[in-house]
Amino acid sequence: xxxxxxxxxxxxxxxxxxxxxxxxxxxxxxxxxxxxxxxxxxxxxxxxxxxxxxxxxxxxxxxxxxxxxxxxxxxxxxxxxxxxxxxxxxxxxxxxxxxxxxxxxxxxxxxxxxxxxxxxxxxxxxxxxxxxxxxxxxxxxxxxxxxxxxxxxxxxxxxxxxxxxxxxxxxxxxxxxxxxxxxxxxxxxxxxxxxxxxxxxxxxxxxxxx
Amino acid sequence: xxxxxxxxxxxxxxxxxxxxxxxxxxxxxxxxxxxxxxxxxxxxxxxxxxxxxxxxxxxxxxxxxxxxxxxxxxxxxxxxxxxxxxxxxxxxxxxxxxxxxxxxxxxxxxxxxxxxxxxxxxxxxxxxxxxxxxxxxxxxxxxxxxxxxxxxxxxxxxxxxxxxxxxxxxxxxxxxxxxxxxxxxxxxxxxxxxxxxxxxxxxxxxxxxxxxxxxxxxxxxxxxxxxxxxxxxxxxxxxxxxxxxxxxxxxxxxxxxxxxxxxxxxxxxxxxxxxxxxxxxxxxxxxxxxxxxxxxxxxxxxxxxxxxxxxxxxxxxxxxxxxxxxxxxxxxxxxxxxxxxxxxxxxxxxxxxxxxxxxxxxxxxxxxxxxxxxxxxxxxxxxxxxxxxxxxxxxxxxxxxxxxxxxxxxxxxxxxxxxxxxxxxxxxxxxxxxxxxxxxxxxxxxxxxxxxxxxxxxxxxxxxxxxxxxxxxxxxxxxxxxxxxxxxxxxxxxxxxxxxxxxxxxxxxxxxxxxxxxxxxxxxxxxxxxxxxxxxxxxxxxxxxxxxxxxxxxxxxxxxxxxxxxxxxxxxxxxxxxxxxxxxxxxxxxxxxxxxxxxxxxxxxxxxxxxxxxxxxxxxxxxxxxxxxxxxxxxxxxxxxxxxxxxxxxxxxxxxxxxxxxxxxxxxxxxxxxxxxxxxxxxxxxxxxxxxxx
Numbered sequence: 065x066x067x068x069x070x071x072x073x074x075x076x077x078x079x080x081x082x083x084x085x086x087x088x089x090x091x092x093x094x095x096x097x098x099x100x101x102x103x104x105x106x107x108x109x110x111x112x113x114x115x116x117x118x119x120x121x122x123x124x125x126x127x128x129x130x131x132x133x134x135x136x137x138x139x140x141x142x143x144x145x146x147x148x149x150x151x152x153x154x155x156x157x158x159x160x161x162x163x164x165x166x167x168x169x170x171x172x173x174x175x176x177x178x179x180x181x182x183x184x185x186x187x188x189x190x191x192x193x194x195x196x197x198x199x200x201x202x203x204x205x206x207x208x209x210x211x212x213x214x215x216x217x218x219x220x221x222x223x224x225x226x227x228x229x230x231x232x233x234x235x236x237x238x239x240x241x242x243x244x245x246x247x248x249x250x251x252x253x254x255x256x257x258x259x260x261x262x263x264x265x266x267x268x269x270x271x272x273x274x
Numbered sequence: 275x276x277x278x279x280x281x282x283x284x285x286x287x288x289x290x291x292x293x294x295x296x297x298x299x300x301x302x303x304x305x306x307x308x309x310x311x312x313x314x315x316x317x318x319x320x321x322x323x324x325x326x327x328x329x330x331x332x333x334x335x336x337x338x339x340x341x342x343x344x345x346x347x348x349x350x351x352x353x354x355x356x357x358x359x360x361x362x363x364x365x366x367x368x369x370x371x372x373x374x375x376x377x378x379x380x381x382x383x384x385x386x387x388x389x390x391x392x393x394x395x396x397x398x399x400x401x402x403x404x405x406x407x408x409x410x411x412x413x414x415x416x417x418x419x420x421x422x423x424x425x426x427x428x429x430x431x432x433x434x435x436x437x438x439x440x441x442x443x444x445x446x447x448x449x450x451x452x453x454x455x456x457x458x459x460x461x462x463x464x465x466x467x468x469x470x471x472x473x474x475x476x477x478x479x480x481x482x483x484x485x486x487x488x489x490x491x492x493x494x495x496x497x498x499x500x501x502x503x504x505x506x507x508x509x510x511x512x513x514x515x516x517x518x519x520x521x522x523x524x525x526x527x528x529x530x531x532x533x534x535x536x537x538x539x540x541x542x543x544x545x546x547x548x549x550x551x552x553x554x555x556x557x558x559x560x561x562x563x564x565x566x567x568x569x570x571x572x573x574x575x576x577x578x579x580x581x582x583x584x585x586x587x588x589x590x591x592x593x594x595x596x597x598x599x600x601x602x603x604x605x606x607x608x609x610x611x612x613x614x615x616x617x618x619x620x621x622x623x624x625x626x627x628x629x630x631x632x633x634x635x636x637x638x639x640x641x642x643x644x645x646x647x648x649x650x651x652x653x654x655x656x657x658x659x660x661x662x663x664x665x666x667x668x669x670x671x672x673x674x675x676x677x678x679x680x681x682x683x684x685x686x687x688x689x690x691x692x693x694x695x696x697x698x699x700x701x702x703x704x705x706x707x708x709x710x711x712x713x714x715x716x717x718x719x720x721x722x723x724x725x726x727x728x729x730x731x732x733x734x735x736x737x738x739x740x741x742x743x744x745x746x747x748x749x750x751x752x753x754x755x756x757x758x759x760x761x762x763x764x765x766x767x768x769x770x771x772x773x774x775x776x777x778x779x780x781x782x783x784x785x786x787x788x789x790x791x792x793x794x795x796x797x798x799x800x801x802x803x804x805x806x807x808x809x810x811x812x813x814x815x816x817x818x819x820x821x822x823x824x825x826x827x828x829x830x831x832x833x834x835x836x837x838x839x840x841x842x843x844x845x846x847x848x849x850x851x852x853x854x855x856x857x858x859x860x861x862x863x864x865x866x867x868x869x870x871x872x873x874x875x876x877x878x879x880x881x882x883x884x885x886x887x888x889x890x891x892x893x894x895x896x897x898x899x900x901x902x903x904x905x906x907x908x909x910x911x912x913x914x915x916x917x918x919x920x921x922x923x924x925x926x927x928x929x930x931x932x933x934x935x936x937x938x939x940x941x942x943x944x945x946x947x948x949x950x951x952x953x954x955x956x957x958x959x960x961x962x963x964x965x966x967x968x
Contacts, residue, residue: 091423095496098526102488105530109567113538113549113560120555122548198547202555205547209538227912235918 073097075250076154078242085242096247100254103217107258110210111265118274120202127270130196132187136267139183140259143218146176147256154249157242167232170245173252174225177218184215203274211266214258221255224248282895283471288449300379304366309447337879340425340872341835342410345432347729349407350722352436354798356399359443361795363392365788368753370770372785375778377771385770386453387472391442393456394476398483399439401576401710404718406431406490409518409579411729413494415826415833416512418503418842423496425872426920427489433882434486438479441889445475449893452476455768457565458539460550460558465543471893473543478889480536484529491525494518503825505844509603512824512847513589513596516603517582520610521575527614528571535564544892562624566617574613577709578606580717581648584670587724588652590822591667592659593948595848598651605644605651612641622690623697631690638688645681649674662948664820665739669720672747673712680708683758701761707754716746719798726805727819727958731831733812736952738801745794752787756780814958815936816943820951821960823851828859830936831958836869836924839933854960860940866926866933873922877914881907 071077073093078086118127153169155161191197198208228248231241286292290309294302323329336344367388370378380388410428414421422428445451452472454463458480463473498511498519511519539561541547548556589596596602618626618634652674661667683705687693696702719742727733760780765772805812817831828850829838840863846852853859884907891899945961946953 091496091500094500095423095492098492098495102492102526102530105527106534109531109534109564113534113564116557116560117549117555120548120557122553122555124554198541198545200554202548202551202557205541205549205556209541209547209549227915231916234916240918 076151076158076246078158078246081158081160082239082242085239085246088239089243089246092243093246093250096250100250103254104258107210107213107261110206110213111261114206114210114266115269117202117206118270120206121274122201122203124200124204125194125196126203127267127274129194130191131267131271132190133267133271135183135187136263139180139187140263142176142180142183143256143259146173146180147253149173149176150249150252154245157245163237166237167229170225170229174222174229177222177225181215181218181222184211188212207266207270211262214255214262217251217255217258221248221252224251280896280898282891282897284448284894284896288471288894289447301381301384304380305384305446312443312446334874338874338876340421340429340875340878342414342422342425342428343729343833343835343837345428346407346409346411348432349403349410349435352432352439353400353404353407356395356403356439356442358795360392360395360400361791363388363395365792367392368781368785368788371772372781374771374781375773375775380770382770383450383453386455386768387451389768390452390455390458390472390476391445394451394479395439395442396710397456397572397576398480399435399442401714401718402483402487403435403439405521405576405579405714406435406487408583408718408721408725409494409521410490412725412826413497413515413518414501415728415829415837416515416824417498417501417506418825418838418844419497419501420837420841420869421872422493423501424493426875426877426914428493429875429878430881431486431490431493433878433880434489434885435483437882437886437889438483438486440886441475441479441482441893444890445472449475457569458536459565460539460542460561461552461556463539463543464551465546466551473539474893477536477540477543478892481533481540482885482889484533484536487525488529488533491522491529495522495526498522503838503842503844507844509600510844510847510849512582513585513599513602513606514579514582514824516606517578517585520606521578523610524571524575524578524613528568528575530568531564532568532572535561535568538564559624562621563617566620567614569620570617571610571613573706573709574609577713577717578609580714580721581606583717583721583724584652584673585655586822586824587666587670587720588655589848590724590820591662591664591670592656593821594655594659595823595851596651597654597657598647599847601647602651605647608644609641612637612644616641619688619690619693622693628690635688635690635693639685642681642685649678660948662951664723664951665734665736665743666720666724668740668743669716669723669746672743673716673720676712676716676747676750677709680705680712683708696761698766699761700757700765700767703767704754704757704761707750707757711746711750711754719746724820725826727812727814728817728826728831728833731813731815732805732809733814733819733952733956735801735805735808735812738797738804742794742797742801745790745797749787749790749792749794752790753784754787756783756787760784811954812956814956816940816958818850818960819956819958821854821948823848825850828853834929834932836871836929839863839866839929860937862937863933866930868926869924869929870921871924873920875914875917875920877910880910884910 072086072090074097075093078089149169149172153166153173156165156169196204198205225248228241228244235241290302290305294306323332336348339345367385370380370385373379410422442451449471452458452463452475454468454473454476458473458476461467498515502511538547538549542549542551542556548554550556550558550561585596585602616634616638618630619638622631687696687702687705723734723739757780760777763776765774765777814831817829818827825842828842842849850859884903888900888903888907891897891903940959943957943959944955945959946956947961950956
């Protein structure tokens with residue numbers, strides 16, 4: 065027996081309660097998945113470049129001198145929590161919980177995103193103080209080509225959150241905005257996924273092989 | 275990159291006219307003539323638009339339109355303009371080499387600029403926009419949709435591609451383009467060896483047009499996956515749509531490596547990074563790998579849609595169902611996958627082990643298998659067909675014969691031991707022109723001739739079309755077949771100067787061939803001119819001049835903005851052909867519905883202009899302007915997301931009126947058989963053909 069499909073796109077669906085937004089999301093969310101695939105190739109290549117350049121330190125500072133795992137651990141926890149909060153926002157949206165709960169969880173996500181960026185900037189500044197600038201070696205070029213690229217994505221996500229917040233005030237919770245929130249959540253989870261790659265390959269991999 | 279003023283590093287010496295005044299010689303005259311053509315061309319276009327008061331219609335009907343058909347046409351116009359420049363550069367290069375032995379009339383730097391722009395333009399600004407333009411026009415029509423999935427993103431893609439192409443035009447007038455070839459290998463293109471603006475022009479043109487192309491790939495993929503008419507299952511898609519799916523997949527996965535490579539090169543040049551430099555741990559092999567990780571899928575991204583065009587044309591002009599549809603689909607998808615496994619054959623001689631070379635050599639040869647399947651399928655489609663030697667078919671036949679030669683020379687090059695002998699010679703140049711001209715360009719021109727009546731409502735002139743085919747074919751053979759021989763004799767590619775007198779006869783023949791290609795280009799223009807002049811005699815308002823098989827022919831020519839008055843219900847592959855056999859190809863719908871279409875928007879044009887200024891500012895280190903345009907682009911985009919009235923409704927009554935009028939026209943038209951296909955009485959209604967076999 066063939067069951068009717070309950071999902072019109074991969075990931076969290078808005079479902080029956082928001083039939084209009086759900087329908088509006090079908091094509092555009094699929095398109096966003098395709099975009100994420102393309103973006104993933106960008107990151108994949110940067111990871112590959114980093115791996116080939118771990119040894120290209122040219123006598124400059126390497127992972128052991130530069131990486132601060134305590135700070136990385138804090139950043140990881142912050143980013144993982146932000147994925148949780150964006151997920152809670154989506155659940156609040158899906159199950160028609162009071163509007164303030166949706167807003168609250170999105171605000172939490174934004175705050176955590178900004179905290180992450182601040183900590184990351186602090187890390188970079190500490191690295192620069194120890195001579196870890198991208199102009200120093202191929203290894204550092206690859207590091208600064210990859211990790212700030214992720215940071216740039218987080219910053220873009222934060223900007224997106226702010227714009228969505230303004231639009232929520234201006235337009236109210238329309239189908240269009242709900243559909244945009246679905247995509248924002250996907251994007252945010254994608255950032256998390258990349259970060260898992262970064263701690264594994266850039267930081268742990270760097271310390272193990274650099 | 276620090277001590278720059280208000281105009282960055284832009285100064286009087288940046289303009290080629292300065293060189294002419296200081297040092298008048300043939301080289302400077304050629305450079306200034308090129309710059310002059312650009313300036314005169316711009317003035318002429320602006321003047322004509324003003325004279326005929328066309329600015330408002332241009333803005334309203336074209337520049338702000340989100341209609342996939344108009345965007346497609348704009349892509350093609352852009353591609354043909356760039357084609358003119360690319361061909362002229364080719365002619366100048368052939369003239370330079372024919373002027374030998376010795377140094378010819380150009381300086382080495384200028385010659386290097388010529389082959390760099392020629393390659394960059396022909397790949398990124400002729401082949402890509404031409405392919406995307408035709409696909410833009412056709413995909414929604416073929417799958418029974420009203421537009422692409424993301425009409426506004428489509429407009430933005432066009433804007434980015436055009437602004438990037440304009441950078442190449444600007445580089446003729448201000449400063450110099452790169453001398454590093456279309457591949458722009460570092461460290462030669464790095465800041466240490468090339469501190470000028472040339473490589474920067476290349477980088478930003480590639481990055482911006484790459485973003486545009488990626489967005490288009492996403493758009494097409496989603497359109498074909500999600501917007502097919504009811505009943506249009508995957509195995510009922512026209513073959514052309516299959517080739518566009520695989521091209522879209524190639525775009526989505528293969529454009530990122532190019533973007534990454536170009537941006538890393540930019541980081542090296544602008545911020546003193548060490549990705550590809552010779553010192554401090556840089557590794558230029560990473561660039562070679564990244565570039566060709568894009569570069570090889572790119573050639574399939576271009577040629578697969580051409581295969582799709584040929585598939586449609588062979589079926590239509592043989593009046594037969596396409597032979598071996600399933601095998602063609604499988605072959606197409608095989609090529610798409612295999613194209614990601616062969617990139618290393620572009621640099622067999624750059625230090626890999628013999629084993630790795632062997633693996634990639636074998637993978638390369640394997641691509642010949644699905645391609646061979648296709649060639650046999652096409653020939654089997656022709657076999658015992660009711661063949662008409664119309665212009666698209668003539669292109670197709672020239673393709674079948676010439677492309678096989680080009681493909682086989684590729685198999686020769688795929689053998690690393692042979693490649694060691696002929697790499698970097700004109701043999702390679704002959705090979706890739708042999709696949710790109712008969713493969714891609716002939717396919718695109720065939721498609722242009724085939725679908726032109728659909729887009730504009732009248733047929734192109736048949737006689738001048740045949741002259742054009744002849745000139746392209748002869749011109750191609752004269753220009754590029756001699757290069758195989760001279761390549762085997764050891765003449766390196768990209769050499770502005772040569773000494774061995776035995777090369778001379780081949781160089782002369784190739785130069786004559788280049789002139790024939792120039793004539794071919796002129797006859798494309800002549801054909802268009804004459805066709806427009808005589809358009810009253812070739813009207814095909816009913817919309818099916820070739821007795822064709824797929825959905826796009828079942829609607830008026832030119833199609834209404836909403837494409838289909840009623841979305842068709844598909845029951846078969848070649849649904850329209852089947853309907854014609856049943857005799858109900860033009861049913862009267864019982865009811866009409868309101869149609870929602872995307873409203874015009876200026877965002878694509880705004881981003882086109884801003885990204886153009888942004889690139890120029892980056893090339894010339896005008897930092898304040900680069901920062902300003904970055905912010906403006908961001909604001910323009912965010913502002914656009916606040917727009918809610920993005921759609922407009924066409925009332926059902928209006929649709930009914932238009933559609934009924936057309937249906938009445940269909941009823942009143944006299945059907946023609948295939949013997950009168952190119953006669954004036956072909957109004958686009960195909961009649962039964964006694965000789966046709968199914």
